[in-house]
Amino acid sequence: FQKGMVKISSKGFKSATYPLEHAPFDHPLGLMFAIASYFNAEGIHINIESSSPPKSALGGSSAAAVALIAAFSEAYKKMGAALLPRSEIVSLAYAVEQSVAGVPCGLQDQLAAVYGGVNAWFWQGEVKGSLYKRKIVIKKKSHIDFARHLLLAYCGIPHKSEQINSRWIRQFVSGKHRNYWYEIIECVKTFVNSLSDGNYETALVSMNRETALRRRMTPEVLDEMGKKLIAVALEGQCGARFTGAGGGGCLWALGEKIKIDRLRNDWKNILGSRRDARLLQIDIDSKGVRKEK
Structure with missing residues (x-):
C-alpha cells in the first residue's frame, strides 16, 4: 500500500484512508487507526471481516482491536521482537479503546476476545499483581x-x-x-x-x-x-x-x-x-x- 498511508475497510463502514500521522481517532474506525498509530504501521491496508452486524453491542470493536494487536505482534516477531503475551494484549487493547472512547470502559470484552470460553472475571482492585482473576463458568x-x-x-x-x-x-x-x-x-x-x-x-x-x-x-x-x-x-x-x-x-x-x-x-x-x-x-x-x- 502507499507509503505513509493507512487504509481501513470494514463491513458496514465506508473505507477510509489517511496519512498515518494525521489519522483521526474520533472517526467511526478511529480505534483501528489508533492501534495502527501505536505500532507506527504505515503503508498498510487493514481489512476487518466480521459475521456480526456493525454496532450490534457484541463487543466487536474490542475483538477487532485484540485481533489487530495480535496481528501486529506477529508481524513484529518476524522482525525480532518478542511476541506479546495474552495479558499484555488485553491491557493494550483496553488502554487504547478507553482513550479513544473518552469514557471509562470495562475489560470484559477484551478478556473474552483474548481468552475465549465462558468465564466470570473478577477485578482484584490491587496495586500489585494481576488486575483480574478468571473463573471458568462452563x-x-x-x-x-x-x-x-x-x-x-x-x-x-x-x-x-x-x-x-x-x-x-x-x-x-x-x-x-x-x-x-x-x-x-x-x-x-x-x-x-x-x-x-x-x-x-x-x-x-x-x-x-x-x-x-x-x-x-x-x-x-x-x-x-x-x-x-x-x-x-x-x-x-x-x-x-x-x-x-x-x-x-x-x-x-x-x-x-x-x-x-x-x-x-x-x-x-x-x-x-x-x-x-x-x-x-x-x-x-x-x-x-x-x-x-
Whole structure:
C-alpha cells in the first residue's frame, strides 16, 4: 500500500484512508487507526471481516482491536521482537479503546476476545499483581451443549451505548441509584454461581432481576421491539437481557433447551416486523485470539 498511508475497510463502514500521522481517532474506525498509530504501521491496508452486524453491542470493536494487536505482534516477531503475551494484549487493547472512547470502559470484552470460553472475571482492585482473576463458568467440553440454552437476536438498529454508559457513571458518582448497583453485584454473583452449578432456574431469576434494575435506571436501554422480546421471553420462563449497555444492538436469552426452542419462533415473529432484525447464530469460541493457519 502507499507509503505513509493507512487504509481501513470494514463491513458496514465506508473505507477510509489517511496519512498515518494525521489519522483521526474520533472517526467511526478511529480505534483501528489508533492501534495502527501505536505500532507506527504505515503503508498498510487493514481489512476487518466480521459475521456480526456493525454496532450490534457484541463487543466487536474490542475483538477487532485484540485481533489487530495480535496481528501486529506477529508481524513484529518476524522482525525480532518478542511476541506479546495474552495479558499484555488485553491491557493494550483496553488502554487504547478507553482513550479513544473518552469514557471509562470495562475489560470484559477484551478478556473474552483474548481468552475465549465462558468465564466470570473478577477485578482484584490491587496495586500489585494481576488486575483480574478468571473463573471458568462452563467447561470447554460443555460449550456445544450450553449454546443450545442460548438465543441471540439483533434488533435491526445500531446501539448507542456511550450515552447510556456515561449516564450510569454520572448517576453512580452523584449517588443516584447507588443502592441498585449493590443489588446488581449480588445478582451477578448469584447468576455466575448458579450457572456454574447448572441451576438455570436460579440463574434466570437473578438475570431478569438485573435487567429490571438496569431498566429502572435507564429506560432507554430497550426500544419497543426490545421490550416485546423481553416480555415474551419472561412469559416463556426464560431469562433475557440486552447486550452491552443496550440502546439498540442485540438481546440474548437463556433457558432450558425446550423453552429456548419455543422462544425462537416467538422471537422470529417479532423480529420479522423490522428490516435487518434477525436471529444470529451462536457459536462459543473456546480458544480466543489465535493465528489462523
